[in-house]
Amino acid sequence: MSLIQKHGKNIAGRDFIVGDLHGQYDLLIEAMARVDFDKIKDRLFCVGDLIDRGADSLKCLSLPFEPWFFGVRGNHEMLALEALERSGNAESLWMINGGTWASKENRTEVRQILFEALTYLPYARQVEVMGQQVGIVHAEPPTDWSMIEDAGPAEKEQIVWGRSRIKRMDKTPVTGIDAVVVGHTIIKQPTWLGNVFYIDTGAFQTGRLTLINAREVLA
Template identity: 60%
Template structure:
C-alpha cells in the first residue's frame, strides 16, 4: 500500500501530473529542467497509460531507477480489461476511456508489462524533502495520513469528494500531499493537498514541479 523514500542527498526531486501516454511531453519537460537520471528523482501521481499513443513507453518508465509512480485508476482499468479479455464489460469500459493504444501494442505484450509494472505501483508513496514529509496518491488521500495503510484503495485511485467540496482542511499527519486524477486549469492547492493534473492528453500541458518549490 505505501512505499517510503528517504531524502535525496544527491539531486533534486520532482512531481509530475497524469502523463496519459504523452511520452514526448514528459521528455520535453525533463529537458527544460536539465533532469539528471543519475541524481534526480521523478515522482508520478499515476495514470501513465490511456488516451495517448505512447502508453506502453510510459508504463515502461516504472522500471527506471529514477522514476517512482503510484497506481492510478487507468492502470486499474487496464488491468481489469486485460484480465477479463475482449468482449467483456471491462474491455468496453477501457476502450471508452482511452485504451485503444493496446491495438498497436498488442494485448499480450500490454498484459505482460502491466502485470510486472503493477508490482512497482503502490497506492501511496511518502517522500522526505528538506526534513518535511510529502505524501502522494493518485486521487484522494484519507483525512489522516497515519491511516493511509487502512484507507479504501478505491478512494485513493478514484476519489474526488475533497476537490468537489473545495475542502481546504489539511490532511493530518503529513506536511503535504500531491495528487492528480482531476484535471485543473493550473496547479491548485486546497489545504496541504496539491492537485497537479493539468490534462496533458487534451491541453498539451504536463505539469512538472520541483518538490522544494511545492513546499514553499
C-alpha cells in the same frame, strides 16, 4: 507489496513530481529537459495514470522500470488491469476511457508489462523533502495519512478514484503529513486545497504537463 513506499531525502540530487502522463511520453522528455533532469542523481515521482488517451502509452507504462522513476497507480492502470484480467464489460469500459491504444499493440506483451509495472506502482509514496514529508497518491488521500497503511477496498478506491474533496472544495488539511500531491482531476493550473496540491493540467488535452520541483510544494 506494501500499499505505501517511503523514501528518505535525496542527498545526491533533486526530486521532481509530475502530473498524469496519459501516454504523453514526448511531453515528459521535454519537461525533464527544461529542468536539466539528471537520471543519475535526480528522482521523478509521478501521480499515476501513465497510460490511456495517448499514443505512447506503452512507453510510459515502461517508465516504472527506470531506476529514477517512482510512480503510484492511477485509475487508468486499474481499468487496464480489470480489462486484461476479465475482459467483457471491463474491456469495453477501458476502451471508452482511452484504452484503444492497446488494440494496436501485442495484447500479451501489454498484459505482461502492465502486471510487472504494477509491482513498482504502490497506492502511495511518501518522500522526505527539506526535512518534511510529502505524500503522493493518484486521486484523493484519506483524512489521516496513516490510514493508508491499512487501507481496505473502500479506501483504496478513494485513493485511486476519489473526487469528493475537490468537488466540495474541501480545504481541511490531511493530518499526519505535511503536504500531499495528487492528479486525476484536470484543473487549469496547479491548485491547493488545504495541504493537498492538484497538478493534473490535462496534458493529453492541453499539451501542458506539470512538472515541479518537490521543494516548491513546501515553499
